[in-house]
Amino acid sequence: MGRLTDDDKRYSQPPEPRPPHWAEWLLSQFCPPGLEDELHGDLLEMYAYWVKTVGVQGAYWRYVWAVLRVIRPLPLFRAQKTQDYSQPNSLNPTMLLNYVKVAWRNIIKSKSFSSINVFGLALGMTCCMLLMLYIRSELSFDTQHQYAKSLYLVGSRATIGQNTGQEFPMASAPYGPALKAEYPEIAQIARLYIADEKSLLQVREPGKPLKSFYETKGYQVDSTFFDLFTYTFTEGDSRTALTDPHSVVLSDVVAAKLFGTTSVLGRLVRIGGEAGMGEEFKVTGVYQNTTTNSHIDARFFIPLASGELGNYLREGQLDFANNNMFLTYLRLQPNTDPRALTAKLPAFIEKYARADLKSVGFDRQLFLVPVPDLHLYPNFQSVVTPTNSITYLYILGSIALFTLLIACINFMNLATARSAKRAAEVGVRKVMGAQQGALVWQFLGESVILTFLAFLIALGLGVLFLPMFNQLTGKALSMSELFEPRTLFALLGMALITGLLAGSYPAFYLSLFDPAKVLKGKFTNSLSAVALRRGLVVFQFMVSVGLVLASFVIQKQMHYLRDKPLGFTQDQQIAIPFRSGESRAVYTAFRSEILRNNQVISAAGTQFYPGIANQSDMVFHRPDQSVTQGQDIRTNRVDFEFLQTMSFQLKQGRLFSRQFPGDTANRLIVNEATLRKFQIPEAKAIGQRLDFDWQGQTTPFEIVGVVKDFHYEDLHQPITPYAFLLSRRPSFNYIIVHVNTANMTNILGFLEQKWKALRPDEPFEYTFLNEDFQKNYQAEARTSRIVRTFTIISILISCLGLFGLATFAAQQRRKEIGVRKVLGASVTSIVLLLTKDFLKLVFIAILIASPIAWYAMHRWLQLFEYRIDIPWWVFVGAGALALLLAFITVTFQSLRSALVNPVKSLHTD
């Protein structure tokens, strides 16, 4: 072709810059209709212009920006100028009003369906609402303190002898002050001591009768306590309230109880029991007792420096190993990293506590637990008040969710089932020009309206059932919590989501109908819709059956816990507490007085009794071993007759007896677990020595008897070594009275009379041993009750849905049933025909639910040291129950339609 001309050279230059492909593609995809040509062309020209004026880079961005601005990507924003007739927007106010109208007419037209829907949803929402309130309250523990985010409790992980890893919240007295002195990032510390279960409060005012009350939840705290924890003082100054050892800070409730008024600054209260030792305390502050959501649910505070404890601390007991009886709280400086501090704590132990720990064969690691986490901290059974398990919150949360889900499923099922009825409406609307979007909005709107109706009912039900729910959960949730703006918003959000969720399937399903087919009357429920409906019913019953199974198993475990032989007699045992020095002083007199009654078989004093917390322990070691190989043994000091009174079963040796003058504080009666721990053969147990080291001195103890293992704690715990020691000095906390009578009122009257004769100004109190033991299962018992209640409700909702579906099925098959009857079908065969389908679904649900529930319950039972095996009949029982309920629900409808006179059902056409 010859030489290249100059012109040719020009064309062989690199190609001219082109606008970005992706932007061009976007333009071609989303260009407003009708403008494709001109926009493409114009933009191409503009690109060339921009390349000249602002360069390739600038042109690129301008092109992209221009494309983005001229296209209308979302269909909603796409100008609808292609149609020459105008069409109102789907969300036009007039249309909205129309939707509401249509929705209302539909609701009114099918009252039974609507009421099933609304009522089911309302029930589900009520459950969800109440459980949410409960969970919220459990999660909000201790968040009200001003410094909540920088408050920590010093926890310990102990290594005692061979046992490692046990975590406990208590520490010895010197930890707090030493930590504060060592680390500047600790702003303030406070220690708390839980004195006794109950204290005796007395007010003696001139000219008035003596007022005397037992009050629980009185704590001894450092004077810095209110510098960490926020309490609202109505009287007095929180900063100085506890500086004087003889001051007391009361909650307004206690103040009102003692003085009849809350304006009580400077008045005197005598506090008896372990805490106050019967001294007089001056009121220096009153706070509002609204802090129920705190793990420190205190009724009054007295300084740590008061009473016996004050003496102990003043004597300078700076032992870092023993007397772990203080809860030590830290407030960190702002912006302190708690992990960094935790990392320094091993060095702290090394520096301060190593020597003390070594002498008792004990090792510990310190860690920090954020105070707001304490209530749900998994490894502490209790800190100040009993803690809750997060597992139970998960259980309750899932129940809440499932109940709501079941209600939503009802809604979906009924709506799709009824779709045949509304198909014609959809067809007409579509023919009249309604777009799918508009129909979706209409159906969603309808379901949202129904949901809000349900929501209003649920609010009403919530208010109505709140007192019952409080009783069930042992909480004090109030209505005002329900109507707090934030809660209300959350609930409204929940209702909206529920409405959209429940309405979503029907909305998209119904709006997809092909108008041509529907209007020709060719519409039948498509296979997929029927399958989905069945699937949903199966799912619903799966949840219900699962819940039934769970509540069966929980129930059974609770019974097991209640009835398991514990190794001693718990019935007809009355425990009477001694709460003051004076009452302890009259122990011997009281005992001999009551033994005169022939209905009292025996009575004996003790420090602790099975069923209540026993924190007392000692580290013993065999004489041939060193203290580091020692074992931690729970100990209890008792009177001579205690073991007989409680009917512990003797295996070896003998029980304590007054006949043996050698029976002193240094003799032990141990349980079998102790022998196992020390590897002492049972036959050789009697006469064995166990040593106890205390401040460098070794004290020998001799085993004189072995009792059979018994449960001294609740059955979550395994049996561990336990030893009884004699207490020669009668300073017992309790006297256990074993009686032999059916007439408890009578014997209690007698005991009270004797008590009053000796301690006229102290109230007489008692508990029954078996009840105290049951208190340890309160959390489970409560969860069991909650699960049971909500199981019933969820089954109710499921059955409600089934009822609706059965009604629908019966209606749909009216003609068929009529024809069958005319041809001679029996009522039974028709009922069977209608019920069979549903029962099949329930049966499948049972099959699926059983293994899942088995696994879940198996996991739950692992929380207990002693537990039931899940018996096979539980599955059969739960399945039968579900089938029975479903059968009753469905049969009711089937029977009704089977009994209808065929003349009636057939002549309407």
Add this chain to the structure above:
Amino acid sequence: MKRAFLGELEEVVLLTVAALQEQAYCALITQTIDQQMARSISFPTVHTTLQRLAEKGFVSSQMGGATAERGGRQKRLFTVTVAGQRALIECRLVRSQLWEQIPTPVLQLWGA
């Protein structure tokens, strides 16, 4: 129909359409304004303004010839309608009236 009111931007675009006569299409209008009015204006702005003017009935449009530089695409050519002419004239009248009201000495002072 919306009240025929001419915004400032609309006025500029409409004037440009009138000035360009047979050649008035979006890209050229944009470039003209960009060059002559010493004022930066974006293509999409002109595009929407033209659409608004069409909605108001101030311009009419028809598809015009394609050229190679635009990848063989057609142009939409705009012409000023009678209503558009009226609006422009009215606009100019109002302005000149206001100009006339400014006292001559003042104008002289401005150097206008």
